[in-house]
Amino acid sequence: MGSAAKYIEDNYKFSGLAKTVTWVLLLVGLVSLVLLGLEMTGEHSAEAHHAASARFWSNLYVNSFFFFGISLASLFFMAIHYAAEVAWSTVLKRVIEAIGTYILPGVIPMLIVFVAASMHMNHIFHWMDPQVMDPASEHFDALIAHKKPFLNQTVFWGMTLLFVLGYIWYQRATRRWSLQEDEQGGLEVHKRNFNWSAAFLVFFGYSSIVVVWLWIMSIDTHWFSTLFGWYVFSGIWISFMTVLTLVVLWLKRLGHMPYVNRKHIHDLGKWMFGISFLWTYLWFSQYMLIWYANIPEEVTYYIPRMFGEYKALFFGMVFVNFVFPMILLMDSENKMNPAYLTIVGVLILCGHWCDVYMLITPAVMKSHFHFGLLEVGLALGFLAAFILIVSKALSQRNLLVKNNPYLEESLHHH
Amino acid sequence: MHKEAEIREPLILGDKSYKQITDDVVAPVFGKANTQWWIAFGISAVIALWGIGCILYTIGTGIGVWGLNTTVGWAWDITNFVWWVGIGHAGTLISAVLLLLRQKWRMAINRSAEAMTIFAVMMAGLFPLMHMGRIWNAHWIMMPVALFKNNFGSLWVNFNSPLLWDVFAISTYFSVSLVFWYIGLIPDFATIRDRAVKPLQKKIYSILSFGWTGNAKAWIRFEEVSLVLAGLATPLVFSVHSIVSMDFATSVIPGWHTTIFPPYFVAGAIFSGFAMVQTLLLIVRKVLHLEDYITVKHSEYMNIVIVITGSMVGTAYLSELFIAWYSGVEYESYAFLNRARGPYWWAYLAMMSCNVISPLLFFSKKLRTNLWFSFILSIVVNIGMWFERFVIIMSTARDYLPSNWDYFHPTFVDIGIFIGTIGIFFCLFLLYARTFPVLALNELKSILKSSGNNYKAGTAPDPFKHNQSALAATSGLGKNDDLTKIEGIGPKIAQLLIADGIASFAALSSADVDTIKAVLEKAGKRYQMHDPTTWPRQAKLALEGKWEQLENLQDELKGGKH
Amino acid sequence: MSMKKIYGLYNDDTVLTHAAKAVVEKGVHVSDVYSPFPIHGIENVIGMKWTRLxxxxxxxxxxxxxxxxxxxWWFMGIDWPMIIGGKPNFAFYQNVPAFIPIAFEFTVLCAAHGMAITYFIRNWTFPGSAARNPDPRTTDAHFAMEIDPHFNSKFSKQEIVNMLAATxxxxxxxxxxGEEKVALKKGAVSTAKATKKTTVSKAVAIPPKKAKIVGKKDDLTKIEGIGPKIKSILHDNGILSFEDLASSTPAKVKKILAAQGKRYQMHDPKTWPKQAKLAADGKWDALKKLQDKLDGGK
Known part of the structure; x- marks a missing residue:
């Protein structure tokens, strides 16, 4: 008895003005992408061509990674939800799952960037240039050549495919099992979820660091930081928490999810607040140690970001990502207030987009910094694609799960 | 009331009531120490005395009696300092982070974990104090005021130095943990105060309990303070060991300067702290007979935390190793190679096997629910964590010229002080276990109804049924009489009758036997066998106050039947 | 003052919460609740504000x-500026990362200890303070609800006791x-058990004199001319109920009042027994009419 919980009908349909706006944004994104692409063609000097190419690819990569990261973090959160026997988020499970579904379409632009890089259509990954590894070449770089056992196409593609397939498998499996649990009940599915989630956490723990080295840290090929993996990971985690909160608030605004009460919203607010602190802590740890020791090998990373064209964005995003959640969400009433959460959510989502921009662009575009409407347009286009995919997943299933052993506890969360 | 998922295992076993929880937890305070306790205390006291002797010898003679020398400036003492501080991280983590995450299993372990934190940080603080040499000048680092005046002005301590950050971090952490712990203890001291019989005991616990009253407003404040302190202590826990790590990481020494140090030290601290909590609580549950409160499930949860933080530490080791190679900085690479294959290879091996490999065994459910295995492994983990600090410090803290390299040998004083701190720590903990409420009474009571075995199983008495019968019995002031005085009527039937309007002796005495029968039949089969024939007659006697006659009648009857 | 506070003692938090709800619904002001652990939501039931700690x-x-x-900024930048590790202290903003750890620790230190001290002051609890819980069992497994007659003047004590008894x-x-407690109704459950075992359940009974005090204490202020002070004087002198007052003579009452000093001598208790008789008989309308005719009992 008891856990054979009631079934609450709650179907979401993505329609109306919001849908129209999303499609328009998608169009804006496509137009921006085309315009960015057109910049590469035409008659330019070699340097201008190089700058246009760097702009096109780095923008594509920033947005690909940012939204892919959000769905990746959703898998991590789902795994924690199971492994730590968390109850309160059970009512949000369908939303977490829906955000996870972006991972499969989201990986496509990533792969496009990687394939293009491997085919030398872009120079995001400096080390993919065979000349730097070739002692005979004038572009030979001994330090990069030293890293060849790790930074080579075989390792890069082998690890990328292995890890991405692992993530996609877990995403599809949990989504499938979730429906299975709805239909058949019992504890069998739950136990399977628990075991695989624990295993996934281990897989994710190691793989997330390695993919960050390969995908992001190797862009600044000379530079290294042991904390980097956890730092990037905390960034995608807070982005996901924010997106989750915003989606839940949006659904509630439309009258869905009546079972999500103030305390659930409070918990979401607390997570946003807490992970913002975690991110800031890791940012500070890395920054302060490098600043304090002042070793040439390490400070190279911060010099262009702190003193060059990127200065305003760099300090601006740290300020936004730390100060806004800290001040606006410190009070517990505010953590339950949809207006505050929405304002802070939108701000730090922009802030963390800038963080990803800061991770990638300065190393790719170097001094050709250019931030214009096309950057914004492309980001909005990706956002629209993300919204369309997540909404589709949301409308496919009832918004509340059934038969989950923690459902009853979650519904009575207070 | 909070509805807990049935799939969750109960956190309080046995058939407990609020009263029973108090009785079980305060028993050691009022009882006499058993032989086991005296043996354990005796051994700890001897070790502690040896340690204190070594400390006094060091202070009197100077730190030349240690194994440190010109080429090895930081070794044993700093290792022990970091080790103890690390152990002191679990307590506040359990009380703060797990409070914010609403993990109910923390209720049974937080008190002892916090006590352990306090004692461990006290032990940690001894080492830097002694390392100063002139311990009587220790207050200089604590005084943010001008120390000396000379021609230029006042000389200040260096606020840029991680060592001074450490002073602030450790003293803040110690004092805030102490306050957090004590505020939680006050209501439980009040429980002991209100039960104490011996005048001296009553007096002591009166002072300790600060006149705690337990009224609603005080509890509101209590909860708010706990919550805010938890909110403050959570970043504090992170900051403290991060700052300890910065003692090393802000330098430019290969093997020390690496950005992952702050979070990795924090993970390691939680890892070793939980292992120590595991060690102590498995002893406490056995010696103080608290098996119903510190269950196998609690031990399993702690093991899960150990395996998670152990994996984080493992990831950090591997990251460091990998980046040391990847960086292409030959000094960095050499430092790590030297750790694994240099003169201290044995310490490196101990660290890797104890910290990375052995906790992986906890992935097996069978092993992590085995208490003996958990106990042994928790000790293994702390041995490993000691070696981790030893490796980090010793393999790098030596002079740079190979001709100056030296191998560190601890003297008997070094060993004596370290073992001695373990003795002092256990002395304090054993004293604590006898005089303090070792479990947080007020918090345990607050989860009894959601997580107690009897409440989860539905076998606990329902307060509302009790309520009804009490209502029937309290009838003197209202209209209702105590109908149970009628032979044949128990509390249940009394309830039924009251519910049907037959609430007083007067009503019962004038009631029709058939009417009463109908009432009983309506209530189900269980009640049909009762025969109410004599009840009106009995009620009449009761109404007229003829108790003796009633008793005589009742003696004649058998359960209300002729 | 002899307007003592009335306490209902319960052995379960849920029962107490329901009891508090029940009496609050009837308009009783519950001043406090004493419990061995925090009862969630009780502050809303009894209308207590959340803290601003x-x-x-x-x-x-x-x-x-x-x-x-x-x-x-002053120590490192003004009083004795120095360049340490290549970092100039006299440019505060450039050196700020090195100041963050201590700034953070000191913030936490002040916030935590400041709040703890405020907490002790607001609770007025210090080492050696006397405990103010009404019954020692409220720190163990019992829960007490406190009703202050001062804030419940619309109810007589008997009414409050009756309301409590029903919960x-x-x-x-x-x-x-700081005084001994006076039982108004003793252990319902335990008495019931005792009665079953043996009829000699008087071991737990209340001493006769107090029992009398307990049993029939009426709100004498309903008599025109009697205020709370005089009421307590009469109670102290054994005139507890309307019946007691009805059967006493004006002269006797006058003597009691005179013994209390000059302030009370001007009161004229001539009509009080008459009024009390009406009250005892429940003739409230008649009493009202009589009172309308009188002026201050004269």
Whole structure:
């Protein structure tokens, strides 16, 4: 008895003005992408061509990674939800799952960037240039050549495919099992979820660091930081928490999810607040140690970001990502207030987009910094694609799960 | 009331009531120490005395009696300092982070974990104090005021130095943990105060309990303070060991300067702290007979935390190793190679096997629910964590010229002080276990109804049924009489009758036997066998106050039947 | 003052919460609840405000932050500027990362200790303070609800006791801080058990004199001319109920009043027995008419 919980009908349909706006944004994104692409063609000097190419690819990569990261973090959160026997988020499970579904379409632009890089259509990954590894070449770089056992196409593609397939498998499996649990009940599915989630956490723990080295840290090929993996990971985690909160608030605004009460919203607010602190802590740890020791090998990373064209964005995003959640969400009433959460959510989502921009662009575009409407347009286009995919997943299933052993506890969360 | 998922295992076993929880937890305070306790205390006291002797010898003679020398400036003492501080991280983590995450299993372990934190940080603080040499000048680092005046002005301590950050971090952490712990203890001291019989005991616990009253407003404040302190202590826990790590990481020494140090030290601290909590609580549950409160499930949860933080530490080791190679900085690479294959290879091996490999065994459910295995492994983990600090410090803290390299040998004083701190720590903990409420009474009571075995199983008495019968019995002031005085009527039937309007002796005495029968039949089969024939007659006697006659009648009857 | 506070003692938190709801619904003001652990939501039931300690903590923390930052700015930048490790202290903003750890620690230090001290002051609990819980069992497994007659003048004590009795307490008593408690209704459950075992259940019974006090204490202030003070004087002198007053003579009452000093001599108790008789008989309308005719009992 008891856990054979009631079934609450709650179907979401993505329609109306919001849908129209999303499609328009998608169009804006496509137009921006085309315009960015057109910049590469035409008659330019070699340097201008190089700058246009760097702009096109780095923008594509920033947005690909940012939204892919959000769905990746959703898998991590789902795994924690199971492994730590968390109850309160059970009512949000369908939303977490829906955000996870972006991972499969989201990986496509990533792969496009990687394939293009491997085919030398872009120079995001400096080390993919065979000349730097070739002692005979004038572009030979001994330090990069030293890293060849790790930074080579075989390792890069082998690890990328292995890890991405692992993530996609877990995403599809949990989504499938979730429906299975709805239909058949019992504890069998739950136990399977628990075991695989624990295993996934281990897989994710190691793989997330390695993919960050390969995908992001190797862009600044000379530079290294042991904390980097956890730092990037905390960034995608807070982005996901924010997106989750915003989606839940949006659904509630439309009258869905009546079972999500103030305390659930409070918990979401607390997570946003807490992970913002975690991110800031890791940012500070890395920054302060490098600043304090002042070793040439390490400070190279911060010099262009702190003193060059990127200065305003760099300090601006740290300020936004730390100060806004800290001040606006410190009070517990505010953590339950949809207006505050929405304002802070939108701000730090922009802030963390800038963080990803800061991770990638300065190393790719170097001094050709250019931030214009096309950057914004492309980001909005990706956002629209993300919204369309997540909404589709949301409308496919009832918004509340059934038969989950923690459902009853979650519904009575207070 | 909070509805807990049935799939969750109960956190309080046995058939407990609020009263029973108090009785079980305060028993050691009022009882006499058993032989086991005296043996354990005796051994700890001897070790502690040896340690204190070594400390006094060091202070009197100077730190030349240690194994440190010109080429090895930081070794044993700093290792022990970091080790103890690390152990002191679990307590506040359990009380703060797990409070914010609403993990109910923390209720049974937080008190002892916090006590352990306090004692461990006290032990940690001894080492830097002694390392100063002139311990009587220790207050200089604590005084943010001008120390000396000379021609230029006042000389200040260096606020840029991680060592001074450490002073602030450790003293803040110690004092805030102490306050957090004590505020939680006050209501439980009040429980002991209100039960104490011996005048001296009553007096002591009166002072300790600060006149705690337990009224609603005080509890509101209590909860708010706990919550805010938890909110403050959570970043504090992170900051403290991060700052300890910065003692090393802000330098430019290969093997020390690496950005992952702050979070990795924090993970390691939680890892070793939980292992120590595991060690102590498995002893406490056995010696103080608290098996119903510190269950196998609690031990399993702690093991899960150990395996998670152990994996984080493992990831950090591997990251460091990998980046040391990847960086292409030959000094960095050499430092790590030297750790694994240099003169201290044995310490490196101990660290890797104890910290990375052995906790992986906890992935097996069978092993992590085995208490003996958990106990042994928790000790293994702390041995490993000691070696981790030893490796980090010793393999790098030596002079740079190979001709100056030296191998560190601890003297008997070094060993004596370290073992001695373990003795002092256990002395304090054993004293604590006898005089303090070792479990947080007020918090345990607050989860009894959601997580107690009897409440989860539905076998606990329902307060509302009790309520009804009490209502029937309290009838003197209202209209209702105590109908149970009628032979044949128990509390249940009394309830039924009251519910049907037959609430007083007067009503019962004038009631029709058939009417009463109908009432009983309506209530189900269980009640049909009762025969109410004599009840009106009995009620009449009761109404007229003829108790003796009633008793005589009742003696004649058998359960209300002729 | 002999207007003692009335307490209902319960042995379960849920029962107490329901009891509090029940009496509050009837308009009783519950001044406090004593419990061995925090009862969630009880503050809403009895209409108690949440604490603002968190705001204090914020202010203390902010103070600490300002002290720490301005202190380090002055020590390191003004009083004795130095370049340490290539980092010029005299440019505060350039050196700020090195100041963050101590600024953070000092913020936490001030916030935590400031709040803890405020907490002790607000609770007025210090080492050696006397405990103010009405019954020692409220720190163990019992829960007490406190009703102060001062805030419940529309109810007589008997009415309050009756209301409490209907909510299944294990005991009802009245008590002033630091005094012995006086049972108003003793252990419902235990008495019932005792009765079953043996009829000699008088071991737990209340001493006869107090029992009398207990049994029939009426609100004498309903008599025109009697205020709370005089009521308590009469109670202390054994005139507890309307019947008691009705059967006594004006002369006797006058003597009681005279013994209390000059202030009470001017009162004329001539009509009080008459009024009390009407009250005892429940003839409230008649009493009202009589009172309308009288002026202050004269």
């Amino acid at each position: 968190a705001i204090c903590a914020f202010i203390y923390g902010l103070t600490g932050l300002v002290i720490a930052l301005s202190g380090m 299944a307490p294990v005991e009802i008593f009245e008590k002033n801080l």
